Amino acid sequence: MADEKLGILDLKLDIDNERVVDVEMQVSNEHNIKERSSTYLSKLAAEQLKAKQNYKELKKIITINILKYNYLERNSYHSIARMKYENTKPIEFVDMGI
Numbered sequence: 001m002a003d004e005k006l007g008i009l010d011l012k013l014d015i016d017n018e019r020v021v022d023v024e025m026q027v028s029n030e031h032n033i034k035e036r037s038s039t040y041l042s043k044l045a046a047e048q049l050k051a052k053q054n055y056k057e058l059k060k061i062i063t064i065n066i067l068k069y070n071y072l073e074r075n076s077y078h079s080i081a082r083m084k085y086e087n088t089k090p091i092e093f094v095d096m097g098i
Contacts (some may be wrong), residue, residue: 012044014059020044021062029069037063 011023022040026033044061065071072079 017059019060019062021064023064023066025066027068029071033065033067033071035098037065084090 010025011021013021013023015021022037024033024037024040028038033066041061041063045058048058051056
């Protein structure tokens, strides 16, 4: 589409036909890494599906952000994020299958 934002992945890896990895590298903080990562994750999911294809056939998507700035303001180089529904059991996470 002509009016869609052009999103270019820095590095896209297809691993063992079951997983897709998006590696993003940023030197400067443009204050949009959360939105950028969500957009690229969605694009990787959408481009996998063909008409009438089952959503369960989606490959798992892993996003890796290599940043020159401290986005999470932590002393750790490695962080894992998962989606969780509010007002549910403390350990109940959403398995998006992606």
